[in-house]
Amino acid sequence: MSEEILFDCLHAEIVNYCLDSNKEHDLATLEYIGFTTGYRLIERLTREVPRFKDELDTMKFICTDFWTLIYKKQVDNLRTNNHGMYVVQDMAFRFLTRISPGTKQLEHAPKFVAFTCGLVRGALSNLGINSTVTAEVQSIPACKFHIEVNRN
Numbered sequence: 701m702s703e704e705i706l707f708d709c710l711h712a713e714i715v716n717y718c719l720d721s722n723k724e725h726d727l728a729t730l731e732y733i734g735f736t737t738g739y740r741l742i743e744r745l746t747r748e749v750p751r752f753k754d755e756l757d758t759m760k761f762i763c764t765d766f767w768t769l770i771y772k773k774q775v776d777n778l779r780t781n782n783h784g785m786y787v788v789q790d791m792a793f794r795f796l797t798r799i800s801p802g803t804k805q806l807e808h809a810p811k812f813v814a815f816t817c818g819l820v821r822g823a824l825s826n827l828g829i830n831s832t833v834t835a836e837v838q839s840i841p842a843c844k845f846h847i848e849v850n851r852n
Contacts, residue, residue, distance in 0.1 A: 711795060715811050727814040734818025735825070742823035745769060755849065758827050759786050766823055784849035788820075789842070796841035809837040813845075820845060 714733060745766060752758040763775040767790075777789035795812040799805050813835035821833040829849055836844045 708794070708798075711812075711815060714815065727810060730811065730814035731818035731821075734815040734820075735822035736818075737815075738819035738822030738824075739826045740822075741769075741819075742766065742826045746827070752827070755784075755829060756780065758824070758829060759847070762820060762823060763788055770819065784851055786847040786849075788845040788847065790845075791842045793841050793843040796837065796843060799840050801840040805840055806837060809840065809843075810835070813837065813843055817845065820847065 817833040
């Protein structure tokens with residue numbers, strides 16, 4: 701329990717630091733911190749795990765084991781169009797649960813999901829999947845993460 705509180709406080713301070721030091725409210729710093737964290741974390745988490753069969757198997761791992769390690773719960777829904785687009789839905793996203801719902805708070809939602817976008821992108825990058833991760837918040841505390849796999 702105490703580690704969850706520490707993680708929440710650390711995330712809040714990272715958000716405050718990045719947005720206070722950058723007057724343009726550029727979320728790229730938050731996303732980059734998440735990317736490097738996810739890249740390193742997945743390396744430790746998959747050390748003893750056999751290689752994944754395919755892209756979908758990797759995404760399932762991200763939505764179950766990886767998400768559970770970070771947020772202490774699995775995602776609520778994973779959907780794909782089988783053409784490199786995945787939608788991960790969390791109906792009670794941890795960093796949004798303490799924000800009161802309302803239209804005014806929706807404009808502040810991107811700063812609370814940018815770290816996680818980077819976290820997922822970094823984890824996938826280390827697993828050999830180059831992707832673009834964006835988040836959509838239509839109502840607090842639900843969040844959808846759109847993962848587009850870049851196939852070059």
